Amino acid sequence: MTKERTNTGRAEIASRSEDFAAWYNDVVLAAELADYSPVRGCMVIRPYGYALWEHMQSHLDARLKATGVENAYFPLFIPESLLAKEAEHVEGFNPEVAWVTQGGDEALEERLAVRPTSEAIIMHMYSKWAQSYRDLPFLINQWGNVVRWEMRTRLFLRTAEFLWQEGHTLHATPEEATERTLLMLDVYRKFVQEDLAIPVIPGVKTASERFPGAAETYTIEALMGDGRALQAGTSHDFGSHFTQAFDITFLGRDGQRRHGYTTSWGLSTRMVGGIIMVHGDEQGLILPPKVAPVQVVIVPIWRSDEERERVRAFVESFGGALGTHVRVRTDFSEDKTPGWKFNEWELKGVPLRLEVGPRDVANNSVVAVRRDNRQKEPVGLDALAGRVRELLDDVQRSLFERARAFLEEHTFEASSVEEMREILDRSRGFILAGWCGSAECEAEVKERTRATIRAVPFDRGDEPVPCVRCGEPGRGRVYFARAY
Numbered sequence: 073m074t075k076e077r078t079n080t081g082r083a084e085i086a087s088r089s090e091d092f093a094a095w096y097n098d099v100v101l102a103a104e105l106a107d108y109s110p111v112r113g114c115m116v117i118r119p120y121g122y123a124l125w126e127h128m129q130s131h132l133d134a135r136l137k138a139t140g141v142e143n144a145y146f147p148l149f150i151p152e153s154l155l156a157k158e159a160e161h162v163e164g165f166n167p168e169v170a171w172v173t174q175g176g177d178e179a180l181e182e183r184l185a186v187r188p189t190s191e192a193i194i195m196h197m198y199s200k201w202a203q204s205y206r207d208l209p210f211l212i213n214q215w216g217n218v219v220r221w222e223m224r225t226r227l228f229l230r231t232a233e234f235l236w237q238e239g240h241t242l243h244a245t246p247e248e249a250t251e252r253t254l255l256m257l258d259v260y261r262k263f264v265q266e267d268l269a270i271p272v273i274p275g276v277k278t279a280s281e282r283f284p285g286a287a288e289t290y291t292i293e294a295l296m297g298d299g300r301a302l303q304a305g306t307s308h309d310f311g312s313h314f315t316q317a318f319d320i321t322f323l324g325r326d327g328q329r330r331h332g333y334t335t336s337w338g339l340s341t342r343m344v345g346g347i348i349m350v351h352g353d354e355q356g357l358i359l360p361p362k363v364a365p366v367q368v369v370i371v372p373i374w375r376s377d378e379e380r381e382r383v384r385a386f387v388e389s390f391g392g393a394l395g396t397h398v399r400v401r402t403d404f405s406e407d408k409t410p411g412w413k414f415n416e417w418e419l420k421g422v423p424l425r426l427e428v429g430p431r432d433v434a435n436n437s438v439v440a441v442r443r444d445n446r447q448k449e450p451v452g453l454d455a456l457a458g459r460v461r462e463l464l465d466d467v468q469r470s471l472f473e474r475a476r477a478f479l480e481e482h483t484f485e486a487s488s489v490e491e492m493r494e495i496l497d498r499s500r501g502f503i504l505a506g507w508c509g510s511a512e513c514e515a516e517v518k519e520r521t522r523a524t525i526r527a528v529p530f531d532r533g534d535e536p537v538p539c540v541r542c543g544e545p546g547r548g549r550v551y552f553a554r555a556y
């Protein structure tokens with residue numbers, strides 16, 4: 073679907089302040105990040121969106137490997153008997169599993185699940201590979217796709233097939249497994265905050281929000297521009313649930329065979345949606361420089377053929393050298409006005425634009441324009457590479473600070489369910505409130521406000537706070553929100 077364009081090049085995107093959901097869809101389509109596919113529930117990631125994902129991947133991949141993790145690849149199909157081995161796991165995923173029942177003309181003897189996640193197949197392999205305590209830990213990550221049968225599609229946020237990484241580790245002791253679970257949560261926290269410029273709340277999921285089969289699920293939660301929460305990454309401590317179910321044992325130091333302890337952790341293309349919803353504005357995307365496919369766009373300005381050649385020679389004199397420091401695109405297309413190009417690259421969220429006209433050539437300088445706050449400044453050629461680097465760093469920092477201020481302004485305290493509902497209807501955001509720890513109170517709050525407990529923060533404090541629903545004292549406050 074191509075959006076209509078006005079003759080200044082501005083794509084017709086809905087107003088972010090008036091209709092956030094329509095704005096989101098329009099931006100994804102108009103900026104050519106993704107498109108709808110002929111298969112219901114699936115999406116096509118277009119080159120610009122895929123380049124963004126590749127930059128996200130390379131940053132996260134380096135962070136994972138820095139903790140000793142290695143990449144591998146496991147099959148897309150999982151035999152039903154393997155998926156069924158861990159009871160809670162299969163029960164949790166069954167409603168959304170896609171099945172292969174036939175290969176060519178032959179009906180299969182056993183149905184194959186299209187992986188909704190890969191614990192089952194990886195645990196099966198770990199049971200073959202784990203021999204002695206000397207082999208452990210196993211620290212394996214896989215970049216791939218998974219399928220969860222979903223009919224209500226939101227591009228990037230909720231699709232039947234999505235891309236992600238899933239890490240799976242096996243350890244000799246429960247302490248090591250817990251330590252790894254928390255370490256990976258911290259890797260996600262740093263990646264999302266430092267590379268995507270999105271502030272997050274780390275914490276623990278309640279039992280009802282836990283991953284199927286997990287003993288404990290840890291999460292980082294982000295706040296989108298419309299005040300709804302997005303789960304940005306999760307890390308699961310399975311204890312020995314899977315090693316018992318899959319009979320994963322190893323020979324301990326003492327010569328006894330014992331069960332190991334496992335973890336898994338994942339982050340997906342949903343975070344592309346997170347970037348759009350946290351940083352975007354009425355004009356479209358604003359991409360954090362660290363992961364932007366194009367960090368700097370050069371827009372030459374000319375009125376005559378003679379000017380065009382003068383500007384071209386000038387841009388060529390510095391464009392190549394600049395391109396060795398940052399990801400640069402020069403837009404020399406002939407059929408579009410400079411105004412059209414400004415709008416187009418703003419829509420695509422390029423963090424920095426360099427405008428170059430005949431007057432700039434005469435001054436041996438360019439005009440730099442930031443995407444985040446539109447500040448303009450002339451930059452002399454001799455200082456260009458250094459100044460561009462500084463401006464990109466500053467855009468990255470400013471985006472994070474702006475998102476953090478928004479999160480703080482949209483975090484409220486409430487002492488009754490009624491008060492929670494008022495706040496959520498008025499401005500949305502995170503609500504810090506007391507919770508006694510009962511699943512019944514959690515369910516009733518959800519029923520009455522559509523808000524769930526997003527995270528029980530690590531720094532909860534010991535102060536007793538009355539439960540927002542029943543008044544019984546609980547320890548500290550927890551984060552509620554309406555979520556994607």
Ligand SMILES: [Zn+2]
Nearest residue numbers: 508513539542
């Ligand atoms: Zn309660």
